[in-house]
């Protein structure tokens with residue numbers, strides 16, 4: 001049967017990227033998605049904004065919601081010190097299978113813990129399962145209607161960075177973080193990955 005898009009993306013990584021070289025993995029995915037087949041990775045333009053926020057926060061613990069093929073997982077992990085921890089949640093087992101291989105090809109498996117399941121179930125269990133009370137940085141890139149309920153599950157002191165606040169959009173989340181006294185929010189205008197369509201990242205600092 002026909003391969004899936006994540007399988008074709010992984011094949012492009014294994015063909016064009018050097019094992020153990022995360023930057024070549026990121027480059028191979030961006031080239032594949034720009035010139036061969038679009039895929040919903042955060043991409044190179046928004047990826048640079050992601051990189052700058054990760055570097056600024058310099059987190060010891062990161063939670064990523066929505067692994068997909070592991071593109072942003074690799075970008076984030078590459079910027080973390082060896083003892084830092086990145087937990088990434090993926091709901092779709094087919095995506096998780098691919099993401100594990102992309103993360104391994106990039107040589108980042110030490111810092112990354114990919115957990116399969118739904119954010120609504122797993123976030124409340126974070127504390128006991130991973131001994132993590134709160135995360136220094138949370139990257140929201142999963143189902144857009146889960147951003148707000150999951151943010152409310154996590155109100156324990158961290159920086160939230162949300163992808164796709166314009167396209168596909170998460171209007172209830174955006175309204176909440178921009179109008180709640182609990183957050184200081186900032187919009188980074190950009191474009192939907194590999195296109196000219198407007199999109200952006202919203203960075204929201206929890207004020208406690």
Ligand SMILES: O=C(NCCc1nnc(-c2ccc3[nH]cnc3c2)[nH]1)c1cc(-c2ccc(F)cc2)cc(O)c1O
Pocket residue numbers: 040041042065066067068089090091092117118119120141142143144146163164167168192193
């Ligand atoms: O849907 C997206 N991303 C979400 C993937 C996902 N698939 N499954 C999950 C999940 C759901 C529960 C979860 N609970 C825990 N992890 C979870 C992961 N997330 C997404 C879509 C687009 C997009 C834009 C324009 C278009 F015309 C078509 C598409 C762009 C993007 O950057 C995205 O991130």
Ligand SMILES: [Mg+2]
Pocket residue numbers: 040041042141163164
């Ligand atoms: Mg996204």
